[in-house]
Amino acid sequence: MTIPSLQDGIDKAGSAINLLWKPGAEPWTPEVVEREYSGWRQEQTAWHDGVALLNLSHHMYDMWIEGPDATRALADHGANNFEKFAIGQAKQYVPVTRSGHIVTDGILAREGENKYLLTGIPAAQHWVQYHAEKGGYDVGFVTDPSSAFRQGGGDPKLFRYQIQGPLAAELVERAFGGPLPETKFFHSTAVTLDGRPLRALRHGMAGQAGFEFSGLWEHAAYVHEKFLKTGEPLGLVQVGALAYTTPSVESGWIPSPVPGIYTDPELLDYRRQLPLFGIEGKRPLNGSHFSEDIEDYYVSPYELGYGKMISFNHDFIGRDALEKARDEVRRTKVTLVLDPDDVRRVLGDGEDPGFVLTYARHRVETAAGLVGTTMQTASIDPVGTVLAQTLIDSEHAAPGTEVTVVWGEHPGAGTDPEADLGFPRIRATVQPSPFNQHARTLYRRDR
CATH class of the missing domain: 3.30.1360.120 (Probable tRNA modification gtpase trme; domain 1)
Structure with a gap:
């Protein structure tokens, strides 16, 4: 039986957007762990x-990478500094496409001179393994999928x-x-x-x-x-x-950005190697911000705040694009603090809405129109309202800036992306990302 690939799914749907756009999609949470213990x-x-x-x-999802070429395979396909990477240290691994868009991140731990463990959702793992095997690197891979996907x-x-x-x-x-x-x-x-x-x-x-x-x-x-x-x-x-x-x-960490892999003709073989029933083919897109072009959802590592992790002391896929992009970052990562009264009105019919979690791309607007999109939104009870990690045009990123979040589910293809669908608005205020004061100041001081 032939296993359908990501490219098979795109071809059948007609486009990557048609494949991934799922209005009202529920966020995935681990099924093995209890949803709540004490609330x-x-x-x-x-x-x-x-x-x-x-x-x-x-x-x-864990992937061990071991062999004489382990460091070279990771460095050739990631933007991190590998000259300063001690055994026992971990880094947020930053692989990008040749256009400088992030594939997604992962936690990379160095376990030995020629042994690493890459952990997280398996998009970065797929990227490294594909290129290492295609490039003939002397390196081996051992994988342990997450419990929800572990066969048998x-x-x-x-x-x-x-x-x-x-x-x-x-x-x-x-x-x-x-x-x-x-x-x-x-x-x-x-x-x-x-x-x-x-x-x-x-x-x-x-x-x-x-x-x-x-x-x-x-x-x-x-x-x-x-x-x-x-x-x-x-x-x-x-x-x-x-x-x-x-x-x-x-x-201030934005999980699961859209991998920038769906359109590059040079990645056709890569998409044919990826299974459709994986993170790249099944992580849904939804929200009030709809575009027919999947590239409108691609992100730069600079926008995610990963600029300090990027090192140009070696050659890697996407290096030229990142060098050009570092002085042209259009969007800034911020935290939106949603107005509590509007949250109750829009999400709770006037009452406390309870637990809110969504990875929807909701439109963020000012009087000038669209200025950003939310990336993850959640109730934070100690703060007393809902916060949203957001990418916003840099000229609107100053703390205290007032914006509006358009809350709704665009139906997708067949409806004008700019159509006024009568979605309710939630007032919000721009604040820094990370929102947590400790995380902004002391969190990485002794890194």
Whole structure:
């Protein structure tokens, strides 16, 4: 049986937009982890004011990259600095197309001289593996899909638990019998918990201090129970799948931008190698901002705030385009704070709308017309309203600028993209991204 490719799906639909545009699409949340434990509001509050335990074991796609050409394969297809990449360090990997559009990011950890682990949604992994195999690099790949897509079921190879919040360090000291070795942000160190080997990554959600622990799945249940028991006197709160999707809105990370791969004729073979039933073919687009041209949804790593991660000390796919683009960044990443009264009126029929989460591309307007699009929108209970990570024209990005979010679902092809469909408007105010003060100032200070 022939497995349909991404290009097969585009050809059948007539265009990438026809394939991906799904009005009213529900955001995906991990099905293996409970949606809520104590309630999404309490769970969000925990990493702001107390301590929270998050289970990341099931929704990440892991790919190990190992061999003499591992570094070269990653450097040739990513914009990061590989001359300064220590064993035990992690980076946000930034692969781009030859036009300078991001493929998507991922967390790349260096585990050895010639061994890396790339984690996240599997678009960056597909990109690296395809080009490495086509280019004849001396490198091998081992993959472990997320639990929702692992054929035949079974357990992950690794567990990942995050301890987050102001009391995170205290909980960790109690669990390990003392403080962990001093570790820079986004660096990891080998530790043991009651004789079980783990790696501890300095990490944080929404700007709070925290740690991410990973290890072999055979130790998962023990480590989880140890954290739960140790954290009980500190008021530890388990975080479910709903609340877990929201801290990125505060910390300024835009998840799952549209990969810039759908139109380049030189990527035809790549699209023919990608399965239709993967992230590139099934991650939907929706919202009030509709365009017939998929390229209108492509984004530059500069727009996502990744400029400091880009290094021109080596050659890589997209280098020339990024060099030209760095002084011509049209849009800026900001946080929109939606007016609480308008949120209740539009989303809750006058009442508290409860949990709100969408990755819809909603139009952001001023009197001048369209000035931006939302990328992820979510209720943030400690803030008291809904926030939206947004890409906005730079001249409208100053904090305090008042804009309007057009809330609705454009039906797609066959309806004028500029048609007035009577969608309600929500007033909003531009604020910095990251929104969280700690994340804006101290979060990466010792990186």
